[in-house]
Amino acid sequence: MVEIALQLDEKQHGAFTANEGDEQIGEMVVSIKNDELTVYHTEVAPKAEGKGVAKSLLDTMVKYARENALKVIPLCPYVHLQFRRHESDYADLWKK
Template sequence: MSDTGEVVVSEAPERSRYEAHVGGELAGWSEYTLAGEMLVFTHTEVQPAFEGRGVGGALTRYALDDVRCRGLRALAVCPFVLGWIRRHPAYADLEYRSRTRPDVD
């Protein structure tokens, strides 16, 4: 593992995930499923050797910025992504929430 280097994130659509690399090594990934106009984030993982280095945050920020650029919404099934969105209110507008139906008389 490389001890130096910035986190470089890119989408790997053939694997349905975003990947983070540090020093050329795969440091983490966030898996998704495209469902219409929504990206469903199902699982995020950071390799133990890279934990505590901002990999998960960089990965999530990149993925959500991409969601915004593509005009999509995000459904965070993954607890990490959901928690990240809740801690960063500037991304709250991307979170998909089901609409409640008005009461029917």
Template sequence: MIEIKQINSDKKGAFEIYSDGKKAGEMTYTWAGDDKFIIDHTEVDEAYNGQGLAKQLVYAGVDYARKNGKKVIPLCPYAKVTIARNAELQDVLA
């Protein structure tokens, strides 16, 4: 079972992904003002490669942005490419 948890503070945050209760990866972000955040890193443990977990993290970040009226600046190369390749994600770009 896959579960994504969000950790958020005033300046930084992360989306962590768990597979069967074990942390498999995370996507970190930094707040850029009150209305946007910068995705700065996405990483999945090698044992979970090829399962689409990193993509799920990007989608979780985009979903959070939509639900909360925020914009996203994807500086992380993986997040940048994922958003660029999926037109349905581009509405949250800052």
């Protein structure tokens, strides 16, 4: 089972990480400043591709942003593409 957790340093830089057991199989690199969450990069290990790990990371990030009243700046190509494809799902979060 994949577990996703947010890890931030003292400067609010970090990542949502996807772990399967003791192994990290994906991450979404983010930073938070004021009321904005910037997503820089999403990566999934080759052995975990096609298993919905990136979507799980996206869903967890979106939930976190909504719970904390953050606007999302999707610099990551994957997140930006999902926001464009499903604009109505993310309109409340997307800082264009």
